[in-house]
Amino acid sequence: xxxxxxxxxxxxxxxxxxxxxxxxxxxxxxxxxxxxxxxxxxxxxxxxxxxxxxxxxxxxxxxxxxxxxxxxxxxxxxxxxxxxxxxxxxxxxxxxxxxxxxxxxxxxxxxxxxxxxxxxxxxxxxxxxxxxxxxxxxxxxxxxxxxxxxxxxxxxxxxxxxxxxxxxxxxxxxxxxx
Numbered sequence: 691x692x693x694x695x696x697x698x699x700x701x702x703x704x705x706x707x708x709x710x711x712x713x714x715x716x717x718x719x720x721x722x723x724x725x726x727x728x729x730x731x732x733x734x735x736x737x738x739x740x741x742x743x744x745x746x747x748x749x750x751x752x753x754x755x756x757x758x759x760x761x762x763x764x765x766x767x768x769x770x771x772x773x774x775x776x777x778x779x780x781x782x783x784x785x786x787x788x789x790x791x792x793x794x795x796x797x798x799x800x801x802x803x804x805x806x807x808x809x810x811x812x813x814x815x816x817x818x819x820x821x822x823x824x825x826x827x828x829x830x831x832x833x834x835x836x837x838x839x840x841x842x843x844x845x846x847x848x849x850x851x852x853x854x855x856x857x858x859x860x861x862x863x864x865x866x867x868x
Contacts, residue, residue, distance in 0.1 A: 694734040696727045714785040721791035728763050735770050746770070748863040752855065754778055755815065755844065759793060762824065765804075766796030773803045773862035775855050778812055778844050780820030781827070797827035803834035805858040807851065809842040834862075 695702055714720060739746040751774040753761050758779015765774055781793050789795055808821045815821060817839070828835055838854055840846050860866075 692734055692738060694730055696730045698723060698727075714782055714787045716786060716788055718788065721788040724760075724763055724787065724791035727760060728767060731764050732768060735768065739770075748772060750774060750859055750863060752777075759815070759820075762793040762796040762800060762828075763791070765802065766799035771802055773805075773858065774800075775805045775807070775858060776824075777807045777846065777851065778809060778815050778821075779806070780808075780815045780817075780822075780824045783816075783819035783823070793824070794827070797824055798829040800828050800830055802830060803858075803862050804828055804830045804836075805854065806835075806837045807840070807846055807854060808837065809840050809844055809846055811842065812844045814844045 698704065735746075735749065738744055738749065749771050751761065751765060751768075751771045753764075753775070754777040758776040759782060761774065761776045761779050762781070765771060781797070786792055786794070806821070806825055808815075808817050810817060812821070825835070825837055836858075838850075840850060
């Protein structure tokens with residue numbers, strides 16, 4: 691597992707305001723920032739491919755909340771992932787970005803198997819306005835696109851997350867062997 695620390699987050703926040711990464715705008719600055727996030731992810735994958743102790747042919751994308759919002763951008767252009775898990779993610783119904791950085795334009799380009807886990811009562815990424823549109827727009831073939839809905843808010847139980855994620859990864863990447 692690798693956890694990329696994207697530009698603009700955590701200790702790489704820099705001069706941008708807090709939570710800049712989650713405030714989409716129709717500006718070139720924001721579009722450039724979105725490209726930078728995808729570039730950071732791609733560089734992370736480049737590094738993983740140099741590691742002889744890892745099997746880079748079996749990489750999966752796993753993201754929650756804001757990461758699940760960024761998922762269409764990443765998965766729409768990056769072909770090295772073999773499967774994805776998107777937890778509490780969706781399209782942001784309350785705003786749009788410039789076309790070259792709008793998740794809406796990338797979702798149909800996603801072709802890999804995607805498991806979406808979402809809380810029915812999520813107010814941060816509401817299912818009806820944000821989650822459902824992403825799920826519907828994904829270009830993943832129907833048999834490889836699965837939704838699991840939970841009677842929760844933005845936080846799905848750890849047990850359910852682990853159980854569903856491991857089953858999904860076993861199905862598409864093969865079981866882990868020692």
